[in-house]
Amino acid sequence: MPARRVAFINEKGGTCKTTLAVNVAAYLAEKKKKRVLLVDLDTQGHAGKSLGLDPRGLAKNVFHLLTDANVSLDDVTLPTATANLMLVPSWKEMAEFPTVAGPDPQRARRLATRLTPALDRYDFILFDAPPSLGLTTTNILVAAEEVVVPVATTYLALDGCSEMVDTVADVKANFQHETLRITLVVPTLYRKTQLADEVLAKLEEYFPKRTAAPLALSVTIDEAQSHGKTIWEYAPWSRGATMLQSIAEAVDRAGKTAPAK
Numbered sequence: 656m657p658a659r660r661v662a663f664i665n666e667k668g669g670t671c672k673t674t675l676a677v678n679v680a681a682y683l684a685e686k687k688k689k690r691v692l693l694v695d696l697d698t699q700g701h702a703g704k705s706l707g708l709d710p711r712g713l714a715k716n717v718f719h720l721l722t723d724a725n726v727s728l729d730d731v732t733l734p735t736a737t738a739n740l741m742l743v744p745s746w747k748e749m750a751e752f753p754t755v756a757g758p759d760p761q762r763a764r765r766l767a768t769r770l771t772p773a774l775d776r777y778d779f780i781l782f783d784a785p786p787s788l789g790l791t792t793t794n795i796l797v798a799a800e801e802v803v804v805p806v807a808t809t810y811l812a813l814d815g816c817s818e819m820v821d822t823v824a825d826v827k828a829n830f831q832h833e834t835l836r837i838t839l840v841v842p843t844l845y846r847k848t849q850l851a852d853e854v855l856a857k858l859e860e861y862f863p864k865r866t867a868a869p870l871a872l873s874v875t876i877d878e879a880q881s882h883g884k885t886i887w888e889y890a891p892w893s894r895g896a897t898m899l900q901s902i903a904e905a906v907d908r909a910g911k912t913a914p915a916k
């Protein structure tokens with residue numbers, strides 16, 4: 656079986672894309688004993704930082720993989736403190752990717768092409784997307800099959816979600832990528848208010864059976880990230896860990912069910 660490819664995407668900033676990508680990756684690796692590759696594609700390098708790795712001083716990162724044919728996947732793959740979890744880090748150079756890729760007609764397929772050797776080496780490839788649409792996000796959608804959309808349960812949350820539905824439909828059509836689908840919507844930063852509950856109800860209406868239990872606000876989750884640790888390293892018995900475990904299980908299950916129409 657080739658690796659399942661799961662992207663965590665929302666063009667809105669701060670919706671817990673990185674938190675979910677990192678902790679779901681670590682859960683699959685540590686608790687489910689899967690071989691997992693986490694690919695960061697955000698200029699902020701937060702996936703690396705959340706795993707206690709400093710992406711700043713590295714000679715090569717995902718940008719070099721995407722723009723230099725002499726750089727191999729092995730050259731940019733790093734081990735992490737979690738067994739079975741490897742990371743391809745990202746850093747500021749990624750801002751130059753669209754310019755450097757220029758008019759190359761295959762520019763949207765570069766990530767998929769460069770990750771081909773990983774397909775039979777890993778069980779999962781997870782992508783942490785930047786908070787914007789553009790060439791990088793298109794590359795992620797072309798390389799992925801399953802899309803997880805973390806949505807903050809705030810005003811305008813639904814806007815971001817409908818944008819994602821359109822973007823996924825565009826990539827499906829433009830790149831003949833029939834198997835691409837939104838498998839799960841994850842309400843995040845949830846705090847019990849009337850507005851948040853209205854947003855939750857709408858998400859469940861628009862994405863029936865594809866809306867996960869919400870990730871509530873949790874200081875422990877924030878703290879774990881600031882210490883460069885996964886929740887499983889930092890506070891495995893916390894409420895935050897319980898919530899993230901249930902989301903990780905939902906991500907795993909959702910991708911196994913038949914493609915949603």
Ligand SMILES: Nc1ncnc2c1ncn2[C@@H]1O[C@H](COP(=O)(O)OP(=O)(O)OP(=O)(O)O)[C@@H](O)[C@H]1O
Binds near residue numbers: 672673674786870878
């Ligand atoms: N359940 C939570 N409760 C409280 N804070 C959280 C929770 N989950 C994540 N955070 C914090 O919220 C902030 C944003 O989370 P995160 O970096 O995962 O979002 P993002 O969508 O990746 O952001 P960006 O769009 O900038 O990439 C971080 O400081 C993170 O530690």
Ligand SMILES: [Mg+2]
Binds near residue numbers: 701783
């Ligand atoms: Mg992020």
